[in-house]
Amino acid sequence: MSRLDVQLNRLSLKNPILVASGTFGYAREATAFAQFSRLGGIVPKTITPQPRRGNPTPRTVETSCGLLNSIGLDNDGIDAFAAKHLDYLLGLDTAVIANIAGHNADEFVEMATRLNEFSDLAALELNISCPNVSGGVDYGTDPSLTAEVVGRVRSACDLPVIAKLTPNVTNITEIAAAAAGAGADAVSLVNTFLGMAIDWRRRKPVLGNVVGGLSGPAIKPLALRAVWQVAQAVEIPIIGIGGIASLDDVMEFMVAGATAVQIGTANFYDPGLACRLVDELDALVAAEGFENVSEFVGTLTLPQQETCPT
Numbered sequence: 001m002s003r004l005d006v007q008l009n010r011l012s013l014k015n016p017i018l019v020a021s022g023t024f025g026y027a028r029e030a031t032a033f034a035q036f037s038r039l040g041g042i043v044p045k046t047i048t049p050q051p052r053r054g055n056p057t058p059r060t061v062e063t064s065c066g067l068l069n070s071i072g073l074d075n076d077g078i079d080a081f082a083a084k085h086l087d088y089l090l091g092l093d094t095a096v097i098a099n100i101a102g103h104n105a106d107e108f109v110e111m112a113t114r115l116n117e118f119s120d121l122a123a124l125e126l127n128i129s130c131p132n133v134s135g136g137v138d139y140g141t142d143p144s145l146t147a148e149v150v151g152r153v154r155s156a157c158d159l160p161v162i163a164k165l166t167p168n169v170t171n172i173t174e175i176a177a178a179a180a181g182a183g184a185d186a187v188s189l190v191n192t193f194l195g196m197a198i199d200w201r202r203r204k205p206v207l208g209n210v211v212g213g214l215s216g217p218a219i220k221p222l223a224l225r226a227v228w229q230v231a232q233a234v235e236i237p238i239i240g241i242g243g244i245a246s247l248d249d250v251m252e253f254m255v256a257g258a259t260a261v262q263i264g265t266a267n268f269y270d271p272g273l274a275c276r277l278v279d280e281l282d283a284l285v286a287a288e289g290f291e292n293v294s295e296f297v298g299t300l301t302l303p304q305q306e307t308c309p310t
């Protein structure tokens with residue numbers, strides 16, 4: 001066992017640092033900046049059964065410490081993914097986790113069945129949390145729909161299944177518990193927070209889709225809270241996502257209960273960050289005298305509650 005390898009039920013990763021879907025293209029785009037073999041894994045942009053043009057432009061806008069996007073799952077569809085990108089991705093010396101989205105459970109199952117043919121894929125991440133399309137996000141906002149889609153995908157394919165959860169719900173722990181109960185190997189959280197930007201002088205929304213998903217450092221405390229809450233509620237491993245941009249951020253998520261993390265928005269301004277974090281994490285685990293990074297997971301201790309004298 002190396003210092004950094006982690007196990008998320010059926011998914012083995014050489015280290016806990018992944019790059020998040022939609023922030024690293026199909027990896028080729030980042031060739032000049034990252035040595036892919038150093039990463040724990042790559043999650044390429046979400047694919048759908050059919051090509052999608054995505055939402056009207058503008059589709060991104062920078063906000064205070066964050067990024068709003070309303071891409072709308074623009075992608076060439078699963079056939080193009082299989083024909084143009086999969087061979088390349090599976091030739092990289094790192095785990096490749098395909099991220100899929102469907103309008104309904106049948107579409108998720110259809111895609112999972114197709115991708116099951118590629119046994120070198122490390123796992124499937126189910127995007128039941130995109131805030132920018134109608135139809136898909138409902139699966140991540142209702143525990144029974146989450147259970148249905150996770151359970152059916154789990155039965156239809158042999159690959160490990162990760163459910164990517166939305167924070168745009170009243171109680172994310174219920175959704176995580178539904179995913180766990182239906183057989184998810186892990187949950188990844190959080191996807192973006194629904195937000196908007198306004199150009200008040202023009203009296204217009206900035207995004208063509210009016211609303212979009214907020215990511216980046218602005219959401220880190222919210223994501224950390226969600227990871228910590230979910231860690232109290234489920235037994236399955238958690239992949240933490242949300243504004244992670246430094247080694248301290250990685251450690252905060254792990255101590256809160258994440259077994260692995262995904263670097264997202266930071267890839268846009270520092271595509272070499274994820275690789276550097278792997279080295280920094282390795283050095284930190286050694287310096288702390290630990291044998292494996294997973295010893296940090298869920299080690300948060302809470303302040304003792306003082307009891308008021310009656």
Ligand code: SIN
Pocket residue numbers: 022046069070071072073074127129130131132133191192213
């Ligand atoms: C998008 O394509 O709209 C973003 C993907 C997501 O939030 O899941």
